[in-house]
Amino acid sequence: MLKVEAVSYRMQNRTLLKGVTFSLRQGELLAVVGANGAGKSTLISLINGENRPTEGKILLNNRPVSAYQPEELALKRATLGQSNNVNMAFSAEEIVMMGRYPHFRGTPRPADYQAVAEAMEISGTASLAERSFLTMSGGEQQRVQLARVLAQLWDCPGGLLLLDEPVSSLDLRYQQQTLAVARAFVKQGYLVIAVLHDLNLAAQYADRILMMKDGRRWKDGTPAQVLNTNDIYHVFGLETEVVMNRKTLTPYLLPKEIRLNAAHFNSSISNPHYPMNLLEKYTDFKMQHPDKSIRNAAEALKVSEAELLMTGLEGHVIRLRTETEAILENVKALGQVTGITQNGHCVMEAHGTYRDFSVTPHAVLFLGEMDIRIFPQHWAMAFAVDDNGRQSLQFFDRSGTTLHKIFLTGSSVTGAYENLVKRFRSDHQGPVSVERKTAAASTGLTDYEIDVQGLQTAWEALTDSHEFFGLLRRFKVTRTQALRLAPENRAEQISFEIFQDMMAHCSRQVIPLMAFVGNHGCIQIHTGEVKNLIDTGNSYQMMNSQFSLSLDIKSIASVWKVVKPSTDGDIHSLELFDTAGELIVQVFGKRKPGHPELPAWREIHLAMSRSSLP
Numbered sequence: 001m002l003k004v005e006a007v008s009y010r011m012q013n014r015t016l017l018k019g020v021t022f023s024l025r026q027g028e029l030l031a032v033v034g035a036n037g038a039g040k041s042t043l044i045s046l047i048n049g050e051n052r053p054t055e056g057k058i059l060l061n062n063r064p065v066s067a068y069q070p071e072e073l074a075l076k077r078a079t080l081g082q083s084n085n086v087n088m089a090f091s092a093e094e095i096v097m098m099g100r101y102p103h104f105r106g107t108p109r110p111a112d113y114q115a116v117a118e119a120m121e122i123s124g125t126a127s128l129a130e131r132s133f134l135t136m137s138g139g140e141q142q143r144v145q146l147a148r149v150l151a152q153l154w155d156c157p158g159g160l161l162l163l164d165e166p167v168s169s170l171d172l173r174y175q176q177q178t179l180a181v182a183r184a185f186v187k188q189g190y191l192v193i194a195v196l197h198d199l200n201l202a203a204q205y206a207d208r209i210l211m212m213k214d215g216r217r218w219k220d221g222t223p224a225q226v227l228n229t230n231d232i233y234h235v236f237g238l239e240t241e242v243v244m245n246r247k248t249l250t251p252y253l254l255p256k257e258i259r260l261n262a263a264h265f266n267s268s269i270s271n272p273h274y275p276m277n278l279l280e281k282y283t284d285f286k287m288q289h290p291d292k293s294i295r296n297a298a299e300a301l302k303v304s305e306a307e308l309l310m311t312g313l314e315g316h317v318i319r320l321r322t323e324t325e326a327i328l329e330n331v332k333a334l335g336q337v338t339g340i341t342q343n344g345h346c347v348m349e350a351h352g353t354y355r356d357f358s359v360t361p362h363a364v365l366f367l368g369e370m371d372i373r374i375f376p377q378h379w380a381m382a383f384a385v386d387d388n389g390r391q392s393l394q395f396f397d398r399s400g401t402t403l404h405k406i407f408l409t410g411s412s413v414t415g416a417y418e419n420l421v422k423r424f425r426s427d428h429q430g431p432v433s434v435e436r437k438t439a440a441a442s443t444g445l446t447d448y449e450i451d452v453q454g455l456q457t458a459w460e461a462l463t464d465s466h467e468f469f470g471l472l473r474r475f476k477v478t479r480t481q482a483l484r485l486a487p488e489n490r491a492e493q494i495s496f497e498i499f500q501d502m503m504a505h506c507s508r509q510v511i512p513l514m515a516f517v518g519n520h521g522c523i524q525i526h527t528g529e530v531k532n533l534i535d536t537g538n539s540y541q542m543m544n545s546q547f548s549l550s551l552d553i554k555s556i557a558s559v560w561k562v563v564k565p566s567t568d569g570d571i572h573s574l575e576l577f578d579t580a581g582e583l584i585v586q587v588f589g590k591r592k593p594g595h596p597e598l599p600a601w602r603e604i605h606l607a608m609s610r611s612s613l614p
Contacts, residue, residue, distance in 0.1 A: 082168070119150040120147045282311055335411060373525075391407070561608065
């Protein structure tokens with residue numbers, strides 16, 4: 001049996017693998033799949049014993065791979081690598097006999113010659129026995145190397161066979177033949193791990209598939225469990241259709257065609273027709289980058305999301321009148337929906353009904369299961385969108401930046417949606433101009449110009465955390481500036497890793513949280529437990545059945561632990577900022593005004609200050 005337990009590997013300050021865990025039993029063929037650079041070959045090199053994990057351990061038959069002597073390990077595992085360079089004119093038979101070197105000293109035995117002959121026969125290389133390896137094609141060389149590793153474990157029951165891209169140079173027949181041989185060995189109790197790029201071959205021959213992304217285990221299961229359109233899209237960035245073979249009950253992938261125009265990416269080729277308009281550019285971008293969102297497209301094309309959306313007017317997009325309060329008051333009738341609020345680095349999604357609508361002089365409020373604060377003075381554009389049957393209401397500011405989106409679900413009242421769209425449909429269905437954003441001039445003071453003593457005194461005099469905004473305006477400080485100059489023990493900068501540890505602790509101990517995600521036009525709040533935490537390397541996701549929050553890890557410039565006094569006692573929070581000092585997300589322990597915060601949440605902060613968690 002093979003066990004890979006929480007294995008990570010770093011080289012030259014780069015993390016190539018992180019926390020990979022899986023096991024393999026005798027009689028199983030595991031296919032390892034993933035995009036280029038996912039860490040597949042690195043994983044093979046660690047299992048092979050060529051390299052040692054930075055963290056974690058790899059056990060073969062309950063012994064660490066590193067504990068085996070090379071001669072002993074050679075009788076238990078064999079590896080077919082991607083690169084098998086030979087510079088001397090060895091014959092094919094001599095190459096295959098090298099696989100038997102661990103079995104004899106000096107002169108091969110009859111059993112060694114028999115193993116070589118049988119391995120060459122099944123790999124289709126018997127006719128090449130006397131040929132020089134250097135005169136062979138790439139496919140022939142790969143089959144000879146396969147025969148070598150087969151010969152190495154030919155009479156070693158229960159051995160581990162590692163095949164790194166074993167069919168990359170082979171024609172259609174020998175691709176099937178190679179994996180059929182591996183499958184035959186598995187049926188005799190061997191363990192086989194094969195790195196494959198052809199997902200259909202993986203589905204056809206593997207018992208299980210380990211799908212990797214960015215050095216991490218993305219998914220592990222049967223071919224039917226792993227190979228679906230959603231996971232393939234996220235890992236490979238490719239849209240596919242997955243159908244089930246009714247005879248074999250295995251999935252089969254049909255990739256969707258990618259169409260490109262050379263004039264769009266090669267500046268030396270002139271477009272003989274006319275420059276592309278925005279719709280054509282957007283369509284072209286989606287064809288080339290099917291895994292990218294409309295926000296990614298807007299950034300690449302240097303326009304706003306609203307401008308891209310307006311390319312669908314008179315089609316799947318309907319412009320609504322900008323009667324923000326009236327539209328929002330009618331959203332309750334839609335029933336169960338998904339509300340989405342985002343800023344440049346974080347997206348929050350929550351599922352529920354927009355209940356308890358109210359209007360104050362400064363904001364529109366929803367205080368039920370959808371807890372949202374809306375600042376309608378910034379809401380300038382509204383659209384109803386039908387994207388291949390997925391209906392939504394989407395709201396933007398004057399520059400076309402997304403403020404809030406409401407998507408219908410399978411439980412929504414579609415009739416109410418249709419009535420709302422009909423009622424608020426604008427008479428003008430053409431595109432509208434957007435205001436271009438201009439960088440705001442900095443009006444803040446330097447640290448030396450700030451009344452630090454006054455700031456700290458005012459901080460200690462706070463009676464409600466909401467008063468903090470007034471404190472920033474009063475002393476003309478930015479939020480991160482205030483944290484730097486805070487009174488002792490009121491603000492402490494921590495690492496993102498500590499933030500992750502705290503969230504993991506809250507998940508394990510079932511400590512409910514409050515997460516705030518906002519932009520200048522909207523703040524959305526989630527209150528409740530966080531059951532699942534996922535670190536993909538690029539994003540950090542927190543979720544439960546009714547909520548999800550996705551953070552762009554690379555955009556996080558600083559994380560702060562903040563303590564503000566109130567009439568209910570100290571209020572502890574975690575605040576994440578980008579490089580411009582803009583707030584990305586805030587996290588509190590669950591609480592209500594008039595009640596102290598949860599003791600368990602406060603204990604986490606104390607433990608964090610000691611750099612350890614219970």
